[in-house]
Amino acid sequence: MGFCERVRRECDGIWEASFRHPFVEALADGTLDEDVFRFYVLQDAYYLSHFAKVQALGAVKAKDLLTTQSFAKHAEATCSAELALHEEFFTMLGVTPEEHAAFRPAPTAYAYTSHMYRAAVEGDLADVLAALLPCYWLYWEIGERLKGAEPGHPIYDKWIATYGSEWFGELVNEQIDRMNRLAEELPEERILELGERFRKSSIYELNFWEMAWTREQWETPEMEGVR
Numbered sequence: 001m002g003f004c005e006r007v008r009r010e011c012d013g014i015w016e017a018s019f020r021h022p023f024v025e026a027l028a029d030g031t032l033d034e035d036v037f038r039f040y041v042l043q044d045a046y047y048l049s050h051f052a053k054v055q056a057l058g059a060v061k062a063k064d065l066l067t068t069q070s071f072a073k074h075a076e077a078t079c080s081a082e083l084a085l086h087e088e089f090f091t092m093l094g095v096t097p098e099e100h101a102a103f104r105p106a107p108t109a110y111a112y113t114s115h116m117y118r119a120a121v122e123g124d125l126a127d128v129l130a131a132l133l134p135c136y137w138l139y140w141e142i143g144e145r146l147k148g149a150e151p152g153h154p155i156y157d158k159w160i161a162t163y164g165s166e167w168f169g170e171l172v173n174e175q176i177d178r179m180n181r182l183a184e185e186l187p188e189e190r191i192l193e194l195g196e197r198f199r200k201s202s203i204y205e206l207n208f209w210e211m212a213w214t215r216e217q218w219e220t221p222e223m224e225g226v227r
């Protein structure tokens with residue numbers, strides 16, 4: 001069994017909880033409160049801007065030029081496709097530049113991005129990719145599952161179409177193949193470390209829905225200003 005199949009199995013319960021999260025279910029049936037989605041999309045733009053930087057750090061950690069090029073392309077795709085989509089959502093939702101400028105990340109968005117940077121600081125390319133992979137893969141599985149859904153809402157329809165698209169599926173499969181190759185022949189001790197990075201990201205993905213659903217705030221008001 002390859003690394004990805006193994007960790008996907010080990011994290012199945014966590015992923016199932018994401019598939020069944022009320023945020024995902026309400027998005028699929030079109031009942032999601034727009035203010036909850038607005039909170040999510042602002043946090044997600046923050047998340048993706050750091051995700052792109054960690055992809056760029058993957059380009060730096062790569063051992064050959066082709067892999068460097070590929071990670072640089074993935075970082076570019078995050079900026080030009082996903083973040084561009086979020087800009088469109090901002091327009092559709094009437095998010096003002098002032099609101100955007102005043103944005104501060106919620107604890108979970110801050111913690112998840114910090115976890116990805118940690119993988120990049122401490123580890124090699126396999127560590128970076130193990131931390132990034134649930135982000136690609138979970139959304140793709142959600143996109144696949146929601147393919148028949150008809151929210152009847154322009155934003156939610158577009159969100160589902162993006163993550164269920166062939167283009168997104170190709171990016172995901174490329175990274176799954178690469179992760180399996182990077183993990184091949186690594187000692188069990190390293191596999192466990194990589195699996196732990198993957199598991200933490202899977203938990204943060206689940207927490208990210210909950211963060212938006214509850215419009216999570218910092219418990220200590222002094223932390224509200226943290227970027």
Ligand SMILES: Cc1ncc(CN)c(N)n1
Nearest residue numbers: 044047048135136139208
């Ligand atoms: C939190 C999160 N995880 C994953 C994705 C899909 N790239 C996303 N947009 N946001």
